[in-house]
Amino acid sequence: METKRLVFIGVGGQGNLLASRLVGEAALSLGIPAVVSEIHGMAQRGGIVESAVLLGEVTSPIVSNAEADVLIGFEPLETLRSLGKCNKDTLIITNTHPLPPFTVAAGQGKYPPVDKSLELIRSKAKKVIALDGNAMANEAGNPLSLNMVMLGALIGSGAIPIGAEDMKKTISTSTKKAFLESNLKAFDLGMQSAN
Amino acid sequence: MHKLLTEESGRELLLLGNEAIARGALEAGVSFTTCYPGTPSSEIPDQFFRISQETDLYFEYSTNEKVALEVGAGAAISGLRTMVTMKHVGLNVASDPLMTLAYLGVKGGMVIINADDPFCFSSQNEQDNRYYARLSSLPMLEPTNVQEMKDMTVAAFDLSEELELPVIIRTTTRLNHISAAVKLGDLRPVKTKDTFQKNPFHFVAVPAVSRNLHKLLLEKYNRALEKSEKWPGNQIIGNGRWGIVANGVSFNYASDAVSDLGISDKVSILKLGFSWPLPKDLCTHFLKQVDKVLVVEELEPVMENDLKAIAQESGITIPIKGKGVGGLSRLFEYDPGMVRKAVAEYFGVAYKKPEMHDLLDIPELPGRPPNLCAGCPHRATYYSVKQVYGPDAIYPTDIGCYTLGLLPPISMADLVICMGSSVSTGCGFSRATDQKVVSFIGDSTFFHSGITGLLNAVHNNHKFTLVILDNGTTAMTGHQPHPGVDTEPMGVNLTRVPVEDIVRGCGVKDVHVVRPFKLKKTIEAVKATMEYDGMSVIISKELCPLFAKAVGRFKKTRPFYVNHNKCKNHRDCINLLACPAMYLDGDQVEIDENLCIGCSVCAQVCPENAILPLKA
Numbered sequence: 001m002e003t004k005r006l007v008f009i010g011v012g013g014q015g016n017l018l019a020s021r022l023v024g025e026a027a028l029s030l031g032i033p034a035v036v037s038e039i040h041g042m043a044q045r046g047g048i049v050e051s052a053v054l055l056g057e058v059t060s061p062i063v064s065n066a067e068a069d070v071l072i073g074f075e076p077l078e079t080l081r082s083l084g085k086c087n088k089d090t091l092i093i094t095n096t097h098p099l100p101p102f103t104v105a106a107g108q109g110k111y112p113p114v115d116k117s118l119e120l121i122r123s124k125a126k127k128v129i130a131l132d133g134n135a136m137a138n139e140a141g142n143p144l145s146l147n148m149v150m151l152g153a154l155i156g157s158g159a160i161p162i163g164a165e166d167m168k169k170t171i172s173t174s175t176k177k178a179f180l181e182s183n184l185k186a187f188d189l190g191m192q193s194a195n
Numbered sequence: 196m197h198k199l200l201t202e203e204s205g206r207e208l209l210l211l212g213n214e215a216i217a218r219g220a221l222e223a224g225v226s227f228t229t230c231y232p233g234t235p236s237s238e239i240p241d242q243f244f245r246i247s248q249e250t251d252l253y254f255e256y257s258t259n260e261k262v263a264l265e266v267g268a269g270a271a272i273s274g275l276r277t278m279v280t281m282k283h284v285g286l287n288v289a290s291d292p293l294m295t296l297a298y299l300g301v302k303g304g305m306v307i308i309n310a311d312d313p314f315c316f317s318s319q320n321e322q323d324n325r326y327y328a329r330l331s332s333l334p335m336l337e338p339t340n341v342q343e344m345k346d347m348t349v350a351a352f353d354l355s356e357e358l359e360l361p362v363i364i365r366t367t368t369r370l371n372h373i374s375a376a377v378k379l380g381d382l383r384p385v386k387t388k389d390t391f392q393k394n395p396f397h398f399v400a401v402p403a404v405s406r407n408l409h410k411l412l413l414e415k416y417n418r419a420l421e422k423s424e425k426w427p428g429n430q431i432i433g434n435g436r437w438g439i440v441a442n443g444v445s446f447n448y449a450s451d452a453v454s455d456l457g458i459s460d461k462v463s464i465l466k467l468g469f470s471w472p473l474p475k476d477l478c479t480h481f482l483k484q485v486d487k488v489l490v491v492e493e494l495e496p497v498m499e500n501d502l503k504a505i506a507q508e509s510g511i512t513i514p515i516k517g518k519g520v521g522g523l524s525r526l527f528e529y530d531p532g533m534v535r536k537a538v539a540e541y542f543g544v545a546y547k548k549p550e551m552h553d554l555l556d557i558p559e560l561p562g563r564p565p566n567l568c569a570g571c572p573h574r575a576t577y578y579s580v581k582q583v584y585g586p587d588a589i590y591p592t593d594i595g596c597y598t599l600g601l602l603p604p605i606s607m608a609d610l611v612i613c614m615g616s617s618v619s620t621g622c623g624f625s626r627a628t629d630q631k632v633v634s635f636i637g638d639s640t641f642f643h644s645g646i647t648g649l650l651n652a653v654h655n656n657h658k659f660t661l662v663i664l665d666n667g668t669t670a671m672t673g674h675q676p677h678p679g680v681d682t683e684p685m686g687v688n689l690t691r692v693p694v695e696d697i698v699r700g701c702g703v704k705d706v707h708v709v710r711p712f713k714l715k716k717t718i719e720a721v722k723a724t725m726e727y728d729g730m731s732v733i734i735s736k737e738l739c740p741l742f743a744k745a746v747g748r749f750k751k752t753r754p755f756y757v758n759h760n761k762c763k764n765h766r767d768c769i770n771l772l773a774c775p776a777m778y779l780d781g782d783q784v785e786i787d788e789n790l791c792i793g794c795s796v797c798a799q800v801c802p803e804n805a806i807l808p809l810k811a
Contacts, residue, residue: 011563019210021374028209028376036209036374039316046775047565058338059447061373064532066549081560087549101563105769105779106604109561121309124552 001032003056004062004160008150009082010074011099012046015147019072020051022151026162026170027055037061046102048078070159072150074133075099080117083124092125093153093194094118095146097134116172129194130152136189142179145186152190164191197246198213202382210377212370213238215341219348220278221246223321224302224383227252227270229263231643232672233282234317235371236310240280241673251387255676256675259614259643260285260796264292266308271305271361272398274389276352280308283324284613288770290327295359295400297331298408300359300415307333307363313493314528315369317535317671319594319611321527323494326361326472330794332412335471336428339446347428347468349380349616355420360415365470367493369444369528418751419547425647428468428502433480437542438485440478440502442467442492444603448534448724449491455535459716473501482511489541490517516541564602568790569776572737573597573664575711577605578663578772578796580633583721588631589624593617593645595637596739597664597670601743607635615644616659622652625659631725632659638694639669639677646697652730653702660724660731666739674742698732705731716801740792752793753808757784761805768797768806 010016017038023174027034035058037053052063066087073079073094086092096118100111123130133149140149148171154160155167170183175183198208210218216239220228228247230240238255252269257263260281271277281289286309293307309327312318328335336343336351344751348366354363396404401796403797423429432450441449446466453462459500465481467473482505483486490499499517506515518525521537532549539546567574577600592598592608593616601608610620621634636645641663649661660783669675676682678692698706705727707720724731743749754776757768762784768782769777774797776790786797788809798806 014567023541024374025209028207034209034375037369038372038374039368045750046563046568048563058451060451061369061375061444061447062530064530064549066551067532077560078563080557083552083554083557086552088552100778101561102566102775102778103561103563103771105784106773108603109559111561112558120557123556124554 001056001161003058004068004069006053006070006072006160007063007068007085008051008053008072008074008157009078010049011078012049014049014074015050015144016074019151020053021114021148022167022170023053023160023162023173023176026167029170030162030166032161033057036063041098070154072154074146074150076103076114076117077112079121080112083121086125088126088186090125091127091129091157091159092121093129093150094121095133095150097132129157131190131193133190136193137186139157140182140186140189142182142186145179145183148183148186149190152187153194156191156194169188197240197242197249200246202380202381204381206379207376207430208379210341211238211374212341212344212366212372213347214242215377216348216364217242218377218379219345220240220306220352222345222380222382223276223349224385225276225278225352226252226385226387227267227275227277228252228280229257229267230280230287230668231257232675233285234672235312235368236280236282236308237672237675238371238403239308241675252385252797253387256677258678260289264289264296267305267760268292270297270299270328271301271303272299273302273391275303275386277303279305279308281310282318283309283322284318284320285469288322288614289295293327294331295362298400298412298413301361302359303400304355305361306348306351306355307361308361309365311365311367311372311494313367318558319613321494323497324365325470325495325497328673331415332467333361333363334358334423335365335445337365337468337470338370339443339466339468339593340370341373342377343428343468343533344370345377358415358419358422359420367444370409402650413512414473420475422474423469423472423474426469426474429466429474429477431461431463431465433459435463435483436486437462438465438481438488439463439487439538440465440467440498440499442470445493445529445534446533447721447758448529449538451531451533452538453516454674456539456546458542458544461542467498469718470498473498478502478505479509482509482513485513487513488515489520490522490537491529491534491537492517501516514522546769554575564777565599566773567596567599568741569774569790570668570740570794571596572739573600574605574709574772575714575715575794575796576662576664576735576776577607579711579714579717580721580799581607582718584631584633588633589628590685591617591620591632591634593636593640595640597635597637599706600635604771611762614640614726615648618645618648619651621659621661622648622655622657625657634659636661636662636663638663638679642679643696646701649698649701649703657727660733662733662735663694663698665734665736666742666743668739670739672743674739674745684748694734698734703730703732705729705735707732708734708736710737711735712794713796714796729786742797753811754791754793755786755795755798755806756788756809757786758807759783761803763803763805765802767800767802771800772797
């Protein structure tokens with residue numbers, strides 16, 4: 001298959017590491033070669049969390065600047081900050097719900113208005129899927145299911161060779177029963193928004 | 196059952212690199228594992244902590260890496276298969292036993308896992324520990340992917356037992372923290388007890404014995420060299436006249452670059468997995484079959500220099516380069532794009548760089564640095580100390596979450612060298628200057644290597660204050676226990692040694708135990724240390740809230756809110772504490788009730804008493 005390089009970017013606590021691992025698990029179940037890469041430790045304390053998934057006949061576990069096929073941004077400011085990973089053909093999937101960093105409250109910088117950020121993001125990419133992932137997660141009944149919404153949007157975009165049923169099967173085997181229904185609903189809402 | 200204990204040999208599992216190492220050790224029949232946790236190695240021992248609770252395998256979080264290696268040495272010399280894990284700077288701590296254990300050798304296979312951290316993702320430096328293999332003459336293996344991390348661990352145990360030498364496996368952060376499919380092998384039988392065979396004229400390293408042992412080590416080294424020459428993982432891939440030599444994660448970048456550039460027919464890659472002793476004959480053979488060589492290795496030009504020396508001996512004069520080609524330097528991590536560019540440049544291959552966006556129109560974005568969590572007790576302790584000692588005192592700090600006290604508005608970190616250095620550098624600062632000195636150290640770091648510094652401070656009559664931030668866990672690396680922890684909620688029953696007993700045992704007379712969320716009392720204690728003429732210790736005790744939640748010991752308290760009728764917008768709360776539960780809504784400070792854990796520190800700081808607990 002054609003190599004696919006995915007970059008997930010989010011803020012500590014948003015669950016992007018789990019989302020990238022689930023893509024890896026689903027790929028494994030379908031026999032698609034996959035490498036998932038993540039960074040732990042000090043970087044995680046409220047900071048930016050980046051992970052990557054590489055699908056296909058590629059052995060390097062990370063994505064260089066300008067080489068992402070898909071950028072999945074869990075927070076609009078962080079999507080904007082990560083545009084260096086993209087080229088003109090990159091598909092960008094971004095949450096529009098802002099999570100201002102603490103530096104803004106402490107007066108060390110201004111949070112850029114979301115519509116302005118989206119405008120800049122759109123000016124750099126052929127295809128942008130922008131969705132209010134937090135609203136969908138709430139609608140699904142679990143604010144922590146943002147990662148499932150974003151995963152749904154990724155699968156719905158058709159950018160990777162993993163179908164909705166296979167992805168849902170993976171979600172079902174790795175989710176606690178209490179959250180399964182809301183997670184699957186969040187996934188569906190995300191998927192619909194990408195169609 | 197822990198997933199790594201599955202007997203389904205042949206099955207493929209998506210494993211983290213560190214889980215793959217743990218599985219490899221299990222397949223090799225490891226029965227004894229020790230460690231001091233440290234990113235990026237921590238998930239290896241964390242697997243064994245859980246596995247040891249459902250098997251008869253022995254595991255311990257030792258107090259530091261030197262101790263871990265020595266405990267492991269006792270087991271391996273008795274005949275057990277033993278693994279010791281640590282991060283790269285941990286091997287500095289363990290380097291004392293390492294150098295002489297290499298002389299003594301082992302009976303049961305011993306594998307030392309050493310995790311390097313290029314780019315310092317979670318470390319104070321990015322030293323290249325391949326030099327330790329050269330320094331100690333111990334064999335070193337370097338996997339390039341997750342499957343190899345598992346397979347090489349199995350092979351390393353066999354190699355160690357055959358050579359009667361500890362074997363070092365060197366990984367880097369990228370390998371420890373990637374996940375990929377791993378095909379499992381069989382679990383071998385485990386030996387959990389053996390008998391130590393006395394042999395003092397071999398095991399007691401007095402000079403007369405050591406001289407013989409050094410000879411023996413060199414003999415073993417030569418046997419290791421024969422092994423590395425024939426090691427199937429040391430291989431030449433392809434038969435082109437352009438040579439590339441690569442190790443570790445960089446091997447992937449190099450081989451992807453070769454296929455991306457479509458030059459597979461022109462290139463040979465020498466892949467070095469058993470990288471020390473360097474297989475000299477194989478390298479010579481390789482150098483003879485190529486016209487020029489590019490060495491792709493992160494950090495130091497270790498293989499590059501060795502290959503140049505080998506070429507010199509054999510009268511080979513082809514160009515051998517690494518550092519300085521394209522963007523390849525001694526700094527930081529490599530990445531696929533960087534290596535592709537270097538390969539293309541060095542061999543003169545045309546290639547199209549991926550088109551980067553012009554990002555000049557992106558405005559300056561507010562930073563998102565890591566921060567102490569909402570309700571972190573360290574924040575409260577820092578606040579109280581600063582109220583008394585002010586911004587001008589010298590604040591040596593140490594390795595842990597509290598190093599984040601570096602950032603404004605706390606700004607109370609003036610020096611970090613290594614674990615334990617806060618205490619000992621405090622001794623130096625307080626003698627060399629007339630400035631006040633307050634050192635900060637976490638509980639786990641205190642046990643790791645702060646105690647000897649404190650003894651030194653007392654014995655040599657140093658006068659400063661040491662604050663021990665006792666949050667009841669090793670927080671930064673993932674909540675591992677240490678000797679001061681009550682381990683019962685974690686499912687084990689280890690003997691607890693309270694920090695206070697150690698401090699008093701070291702001879703400190705001025706000891707204060709405070710609850711940091713009680714600001715008034717804490718500030719009183721800090722003032723007392725300022726007035727005391729001698730060595731003072733404050734033990735600031737409050738559980739890490741993340742840990743408390745994880746072990747079910749979190750006491751739910753009501754979150755706080757800002758009463759805007761009372762608030763006069765001084766913003767002391769935000770400006771002095773920087774708690775991430777606070778944010779600005781327009782001009783008003785608000786508290787996110789989902790993040791607030793009700794520590795009440797901001798309420799105590801507010802001059803208007805405008806921060807109040809939410810009504811139930």
